[in-house]
Amino acid sequence: DIQMTQSPSSLSASVGDRVTITCRASQSISSYLSWYQQKPGKAPKLLIYAASSLQSGVPSRFSGSESGTDFTLTISSLQPEDFATYYCQQSYSTPGTFGQGTKLEIK
Amino acid sequence: QLQLQESGSGLVKPSQTLSLTCAVSGGSISSGGYSWSWIRQPPGKGLEWIGNIYHSGSAYYNPSLQSRVTISVDRSKNQFSLKLSSVTAADTAVYYCARTVVSYYYAMDVWGQGTTVTVSS
Numbered sequence: 152d153i154q155m156t157q158s159p160s161s162l163s164a165s166v167g168d169r170v171t172i173t174c175r176a177s178q179s180i181s182s183y184l185s186w187y188q189q190k191p192g193k194a195p196k197l198l199i200y201a202a203s204s205l206q207s208g209v210p211s212r213f214s215g216s217e218s219g220t221d222f223t224l225t226i227s228s229l230q231p232e233d234f235a236t237y238y239c240q241q242s243y244s245t246p247g248t249f250g251q252g253t254k255l256e257i258k
Numbered sequence: 259q260l261q262l263q264e265s266g267s268g269l270v271k272p273s274q275t276l277s278l279t280c281a282v283s284g285g286s287i288s289s290g291g292y293s294w295s296w297i298r299q300p301p302g303k304g305l306e307w308i309g310n311i312y313h314s315g316s317a318y319y320n321p322s323l324q325s326r327v328t329i330s331v332d333r334s335k336n337q338f339s340l341k342l343s344s345v346t347a348a349d350t351a352v353y354y355c356a357r358t359v360v361s362y363y364y365a366m367d368v369w370g371q372g373t374t375v376t377v378s379s
Contacts, residue, residue: 187366194371197365200363202363240305242358242363246321252304
């Protein structure tokens with residue numbers, strides 16, 4: 152299985168901050184990387200697909216990038232509704248493994 | 259607007275078979291360019307991909323579950339199903355169904371609300 156190492160596991164930030172979450176794949180996954188946001192008691196929501204494509208309806212403050220096997224989710228200016236847990240997932244090969252998650256909390 | 263809704267047994271005894279169905283509304287499960295997936299999340303933990311199926315019936319499974327899992331599709335009812343046999347307490351989780359979009363590099367763009375399955379005697 153491809154391992155996805157996500158960091159940090161938790162993060163405290165303030166409204167208006169710029170935040171970066173990283174996922175590193177254990178091998179090349181091309182651009183087969185998605186980012187999801189999950190709020191307590193809710194299903195995950197797709198934010199970014201193909202490493203850097205913004206899902207329809209998702210605010211432009213969310214962006215994704217890649218460099219080799221390193222992938223980054225950036226929130227340019229945190230809003231109150233962005234406090235949630237974020238997961239990356241590779242879909243290059245079966246099984247489609249997820250990162251461990253990053254819990255973004257209010258400072 | 260596509261919607262997915264999970265249903266099935268919420269309480270399953272150890273060693274028995276977990277059965278869930280995902281009803282698809284607002285679109286056809288037979289549409290090309292998609293597959294239909296199951297994902298689970300144990301209490302307080304992260305997400306685990308279980309498997310997916312195409313409308314043709316071709317299914318792919320997580321090797322860690324492959325010996326116990328079957329995903330099937332019923333095009334006449336516009337739904338797909340999950341069966342997980344020989345369950346243990348470790349299979350207790352919220353189970354989600356989702357649509358996977360091939361052109362989105364297999365990202366999952368529409369999710370059901372999830373259903374809680376508890377394995378207990």
